[in-house]
Amino acid sequence: MNVAGLYNYWIVILLMMTGFYVVISSGNLVKKIIGLNLFQASVFILYISMGKVMNGAVPILREGVTTYSNPLPHVLILTAIVVGVATTALGLALVVRIREAYGSVEEDDIHRQDESL
Amino acid sequence: MRDNPVLRIVAKIIIPVILLFALYVQFHGDFGPGGGFQAGVIFAAGFILYGLVFGTEALRNAIPPGLLRFAIALGLVLYAGVGATTMLLGSDYLAYGALAHDLIGGQHLGIFLVELGVGVTVSAVIVTIFLAFAGRNDP
Amino acid sequence: MISAQLPALQVVVPLLAAPLCLVLHRPFAAWLLTFVVSGISLLVSVALLGQILEQGVIDYTFGGWAAPFGIAYHIDFANAYVLLIVTAISTVVSIFARRSVASEIEAHSQGLFYTAWLLCLTGLLGITITGDAFNLFVFLEISSLSSYVLIAMGNDRKALTAAYQYLIMGTIGATFILIGIGLLYMLTGTLNMLDMAQRLIAVADSRTARTGFAFLTVGLGLKIALFPLHLWLPNAYAYAPSAVSAFLAATATKVAVYVLLRFMFSVFGIDFALGAMPLSTMLVVLGSVAVLSASTVAIFQHNLKRMLAYSSIAQIGYLVLGVSLATPAGLTATLLHLFNHALMKGALFLALGCIAWRLGSVRLGDLGGLGYRMPWTMGVFVIGGLSLIGLPLTAGFISKWYLVLAAVERGWWPVVLVIIAGSLLAVIYVWRVIETAYLGKTKEAVSGTEAPLSMLVPAWLLAIANLYFGMHTELSAGIASQAAMVLFGGQP
Numbered sequence: 001m002n003v004a005g006l007y008n009y010w011i012v013i014l015l016m017m018t019g020f021y022v023v024i025s026s027g028n029l030v031k032k033i034i035g036l037n038l039f040q041a042s043v044f045i046l047y048i049s050m051g052k053v054m055n056g057a058v059p060i061l062r063e064g065v066t067t068y069s070n071p072l073p074h075v076l077i078l079t080a081i082v083v084g085v086a087t088t089a090l091g092l093a094l095v096v097r098i099r100e101a102y103g104s105v106e107e108d109d110i111h112r113q114d115e116s117l
Numbered sequence: 118m119r120d121n122p123v124l125r126i127v128a129k130i131i132i133p134v135i136l137l138f139a140l141y142v143q144f145h146g147d148f149g150p151g152g153g154f155q156a157g158v159i160f161a162a163g164f165i166l167y168g169l170v171f172g173t174e175a176l177r178n179a180i181p182p183g184l185l186r187f188a189i190a191l192g193l194v195l196y197a198g199v200g201a202t203t204m205l206l207g208s209d210y211l212a213y214g215a216l217a218h219d220l221i222g223g224q225h226l227g228i229f230l231v232e233l234g235v236g237v238t239v240s241a242v243i244v245t246i247f248l249a250f251a252g253r254n255d256p
Numbered sequence: 257m258i259s260a261q262l263p264a265l266q267v268v269v270p271l272l273a274a275p276l277c278l279v280l281h282r283p284f285a286a287w288l289l290t291f292v293v294s295g296i297s298l299l300v301s302v303a304l305l306g307q308i309l310e311q312g313v314i315d316y317t318f319g320g321w322a323a324p325f326g327i328a329y330h331i332d333f334a335n336a337y338v339l340l341i342v343t344a345i346s347t348v349v350s351i352f353a354r355r356s357v358a359s360e361i362e363a364h365s366q367g368l369f370y371t372a373w374l375l376c377l378t379g380l381l382g383i384t385i386t387g388d389a390f391n392l393f394v395f396l397e398i399s400s401l402s403s404y405v406l407i408a409m410g411n412d413r414k415a416l417t418a419a420y421q422y423l424i425m426g427t428i429g430a431t432f433i434l435i436g437i438g439l440l441y442m443l444t445g446t447l448n449m450l451d452m453a454q455r456l457i458a459v460a461d462s463r464t465a466r467t468g469f470a471f472l473t474v475g476l477g478l479k480i481a482l483f484p485l486h487l488w489l490p491n492a493y494a495y496a497p498s499a500v501s502a503f504l505a506a507t508a509t510k511v512a513v514y515v516l517l518r519f520m521f522s523v524f525g526i527d528f529a530l531g532a533m534p535l536s537t538m539l540v541v542l543g544s545v546a547v548l549s550a551s552t553v554a555i556f557q558h559n560l561k562r563m564l565a566y567s568s569i570a571q572i573g574y575l576v577l578g579v580s581l582a583t584p585a586g587l588t589a590t591l592l593h594l595f596n597h598a599l600m601k602g603a604l605f606l607a608l609g610c611i612a613w614r615l616g617s618v619r620l621g622d623l624g625g626l627g628y629r630m631p632w633t634m635g636v637f638v639i640g641g642l643s644l645i646g647l648p649l650t651a652g653f654i655s656k657w658y659l660v661l662a663a664v665e666r667g668w669w670p671v672v673l674v675i676i677a678g679s680l681l682a683v684i685y686v687w688r689v690i691e692t693a694y695l696g697k698t699k700e701a702v703s704g705t706e707a708p709l710s711m712l713v714p715a716w717l718l719a720i721a722n723l724y725f726g727m728h729t730e731l732s733a734g735i736a737s738q739a740a741m742v743l744f745g746g747q748p
Contacts, residue, residue, distance in 0.1 A: 036424060043431055073441070080434060083401075083430075086401055091420065097416050114417075
């Protein structure tokens with residue numbers, strides 16, 4: 001198996017697992033969002049690396065260039081990045097509201113406060 | 118940060134340049150890399166820098182929240198409105214060809230308006246998000 | 257001319273209305289716009305269904321770019337049917353929403369509430385109507401983000417944590433779907449679902465196809481709230497505003513089930529999805545466990561919205577059981593239950609909304625004697641509850657009957673037993689409510705009687721629909737079986 005030649009996928013997997021692990025293991029609501037961002041970033045890289053065409057040029061029409069990289073994954077992932085920004089903003093907004101309501105951003109604290117009611 | 122003269126002066130010089138560069142990215146999107154989303158974020162960055170240096174209160178005075186809300190809606194209406202117009206002209210949704218006499222001209226006009234809508238909405242949304250977080254403890 | 261533009265209008269009308277709603281900002285104006293737009297969407301989806309009945313399928317291309325290159329909408333019986341469910345529920349629930357929302361959400365947030373509602377409607381309609389895999393992801397996120405906002409607007413602070421939890425789980429699900437779509441795009445080089453289905457035939461026996469399918473299934477499982485990925489659902493439905501619980505319970509998971517069916521049957525094809533992958537076995541186990549465990553947990557809930565939320569997870573189990581049978585009859589049962597469950601859960605959540613409006617609480621202990629003080633509201637709850645149990649002459653009976661028949665046809669007797677056991681468990685949790693409401697002691701401190709007419713009428717509309725579709729099945733079962741045939745024929 002060609003391990004070194006698939007380095008982009010290794011980066012994707014590494015980032016994805018790191019992000020996923022942070023989302024699951026961290027009890028801090030802000031850190032969970034950071035983990036989610038890492039997780040999404042890995043998918044961005046997956047898409048961007050799939051648009052690469054060997055010896056392909058930047059996809060802008062020019063004289064004397066015949067092979068272009070595939071611009072479609074870039075466009076797709078731009079949309080996904082926007083979605084990621086929106087999700088992060090909404091998630092952090094919820095964390096701000098949760099902190100105002102509970103006085104904490106630690107999952108255990110919040111859980112304990114709800115139980116005691 | 119309001120009392121730091123270096124920041125104030127640099128901000129005053131750099132903000133117009135940021136806004137101008139945003140407009141360049143916006144209008145260059147027809148021919149090269151660029152477009153509404155990038156331009157909108159850069160445009161918003163100018164306002165955010167202003168808010169960071171001079172305070173959210175000053176930023177709120179510069180662009181009132183009502184205006185921001187209106188801008189968010191305006192951009193989206195511009196985008197969807199272009200599509201609705203092509204539909205009213207008897208073509209498919211967002212088929213820009215219907216906007217002008219020739220296909221190329223119609224596509225230029227269509228993508229220009231759509232990207233403008235994207236730019237307006239994105240910059241307004243980013244500034245709104247900034248104000249929502251940074252201006253949370255304002256009276 | 258306008259009839260040719262209906263597919264675009266279906267999504268564009270609510271999309272254009274959302275920014276207008278934001279600008280209007282006044283609660284009544286925003287509500288009126290939401291109601292009118294939902295009504296227009298309903299008319300459009302009825303017209304679309306009419307066109308489908310005449311000509312079979314509708315293709316619509318955006319921006320004049322032909323199908324595999326541009327974004328195309330492809331509408332057949334299956335989407336037209338789901339579109340009808342979503343728009344009908346949105347219309348009925350939006351009538352209810354005005355008084356309910358006015359009592360639960362502060363006046364200055366109501367404009368934003370209805371904006372989020374319209375965006376959620378746009379997203380759900382877009383997911384259903386589109387024939388483009390990436391477009392589907394974008395609409396999925398539009399509907400998800402706006403539903404997080406809608407849930408967070410509940411007046412309990414637990415609504416915030418519920419929305420946060422849903423946001424984390426929902427985003428993981430959506431990202432899984434994105435990975436799945438990305439892998440399929442790598443393999444086939446197209447995003448158009450029709451085109452993808454054709455190109456997949458040659459390359460289906462590859463690790464990439466199987467991985468992509470697995471990512472899509474798990475991601476959609478999260479969105480569907482398929483057991484054991486359901487943990488976000490109970491709190492989200494329990495603490496959301498009443499109108500939102502009714503709207504989302506009746507539409508959001510249904511649309512996700514539709515997407516799963518679309519990918520399983522139209523894109524990958526039945527042989528790959530249920531033949532090459534062990535999905536059928538997995539779904540039958542997960543579906544059975546969902547029905548039994550969620551129904552049992554529902555019995556022990558004191559918050560009635562939470563009880564109905566667990567019941568929803570059980571109903572999703574029935575839907576999945578129908579899919580796992582991998583026969584046209586099983587799929588018909590699933591699609592039929594999609595419709596009937598929207599009716600019954602809509603009616604039940606609206607009845608609870610009336611109770612919450614009057615009592616300010618939906619705890620079982622506060623319901624004593626309510627059957628005599630709010631006879632009309634409890635009437636809706638009783639009809640909805642009977643339909644949930646699956647008593648003859650109600651819509652719930654029809655879908656369970658089809659499901660049992662389909663299971664018998666395959667000779668899967670344990671599934672039949674699971675369905676009957678689930679119904680018996682439903683008898684217990686519905687009876688607890690009815691017993692308290694009619695035989696329990698009235699609390700002296702509470703006064704007041706019925707909910708206002710603008711809340712009772714939509715609740716009764718859904719209750720009557722439960723009875724009507726329990727007796728006249730030509731329409732619902734007819735379209736469901738047509739849709740099942742379309743999905744099974746491999747023709748998206």
